[in-house]
Amino acid sequence: MTNIEKKEKLQSLLAKNTGREEFYYTCLEEIDDLKTNYNDYMTTGPIDVETELERLSSADYDLCAxxxxxxxxxxxxxxxxxxxxxxxxxxxxxxxxxxxLL
Structure with missing residues (x-):
């Protein structure tokens, strides 16, 4: 999938204006960006979600996924x-x- 196609999928996800997790799972699977090894990207252990999200402004695409x-x-x-x-x-x-980032 091209970056343009990924961008379109993510934009359509935002356009749905919903927090239903199944839409996000499906989207990440479709664009092949579901990071089953997400904990490898984290700096805290056990994972502290709030601390990790403080890194968002400097995160690359894979870290965002x-x-x-x-x-x-x-x-x-x-x-x-x-x-x-x-x-x-x-x-x-x-x-x-x-x-x-795309």
């Missing part, structure tokens, strides 16, 4: 966490950074 995967996995362990982070603007900020 790892951040998004991290938030999706966080929701698995803490049901509803992804929706809360979406409402707080954290999910959108990651996707916007990914689009910017």
């Amino acid at each position: 790892a951040f998004l995967t991290m938030l999706l996995r966080e929701d698995y362990f803490s049901n509803g966490a992804f929706e809360r982070r979406y409402r707080n603007g954290q999910v959108t900020a990651i996707v916007e950074r990914m689009i910017e």
Whole structure:
């Protein structure tokens, strides 16, 4: 998939204006950017989501994909966490950074 196609998929994801995690999982899978090894990208252990997200402004594309995967996995362990982070603007900020980097 080209960067232009990835950018279009991510933009359509934002246009849905929803925090439903299944849309984000599907999108990351379709663009082949679901980072199952997301913990390899993190600097804290155990992972401290808030500390990790402070790195967003300087993150490269792969780190942003790892951040998004991290938030999706966080929701698995803490049901509803992804929706809360979406409402707080954290999910959108990651996707916007990914689009910017493409």
